[in-house]
Amino acid sequence: xxxxxxxxxxxxxxxxxxxxxxxxxxxxxxxxxxxxxxxxxxxxxxxxxxxxxxxxxxxxxxxxxxxxxxxxxxxxxxxxxxxxxxxxxxxxxxxxxxxxxxxxxxxxxx
Amino acid sequence: xxxxxxxxxxxxxxxxxxxxxxxxxxxxxxxxxxxxxxxxxxxxxxxxxxxxxxxxxxxxxxxxxxxxxxxxxxxxxxxxxxxxxxxxxxxxxxxxxxxxxxxxxxxxxxxxxxx
Numbered sequence: 386x387x388x389x390x391x392x393x394x395x396x397x398x399x400x401x402x403x404x405x406x407x408x409x410x411x412x413x414x415x416x417x418x419x420x421x422x423x424x425x426x427x428x429x430x431x432x433x434x435x436x437x438x439x440x441x442x443x444x445x446x447x448x449x450x451x452x453x454x455x456x457x458x459x460x461x462x463x464x465x466x467x468x469x470x471x472x473x474x475x476x477x478x479x480x481x482x483x484x485x486x487x488x489x490x491x492x493x494x495x
Numbered sequence: 496x497x498x499x500x501x502x503x504x505x506x507x508x509x510x511x512x513x514x515x516x517x518x519x520x521x522x523x524x525x526x527x528x529x530x531x532x533x534x535x536x537x538x539x540x541x542x543x544x545x546x547x548x549x550x551x552x553x554x555x556x557x558x559x560x561x562x563x564x565x566x567x568x569x570x571x572x573x574x575x576x577x578x579x580x581x582x583x584x585x586x587x588x589x590x591x592x593x594x595x596x597x598x599x600x601x602x603x604x605x606x607x608x609x610x
Contacts, residue, residue: 428603430497431600474537482553483528483540
């Protein structure tokens with residue numbers, strides 16, 4: 386069955402450094418992959434979408450890569466700030482559904 | 496503010512009861528998705544509607560049902576509630592039904608506690 390794996394352990398990064406989060410998937414080739422941010426008790430908020438024919442996408446301090454051979458997406462936050470602390474979810478499409486990974490909690494330490 | 500409205504925000508009820516969660520999508524969005532989020536399971540896809548018709552189904556229990564009305568709002572009905580149904584229930588909407596349409600806009604969720 387389709388699996389999406391994100392680091393279940395929290396990631397602690399020093400302020401100003403680059404945070405890199407990983408999303409791996411198996412048993413499928415999605416047409417695109419999305420990244421969302423979720424704050425405690427709030428709904429997820431869309432950040433970036435990358436299509437299967439795109440290697441990299443950028444938006445301000447965010448960068449996403451998509452390697453369909455490795456079945457992996459990397460999500461980077463450069464010049465990280467404490468306000469970037471949140472849970473980050475990756476999501477992909479499968480059979481008319483958008484399914485989510487469990488997310489990685491990111492803590493940016495001042 | 497995503498433009499997606501969910502009510503109620505919080506709901507406490509007893510086992511065996513039935514509740515209805517309501518979602519109003521963003522203006523112009525035809526598609527509504529329901530997700531369940533618990534601490535150990537993450538966001539689980541339940542069901543999707545597009546313009547009033549069921550479009551895709553996830554691991555939705557038989558005790559749960561949903562519908563999308565002509566005005567495009569949607570309701571998720573949960574019956575014979577069990578302790579394990581306690582979770583955050585999210586509604587999301589998107590412009591189109593599918594086909595690489597892009598982002599989902601999520602509401603703030605309805606937190607259900609079953610005692």
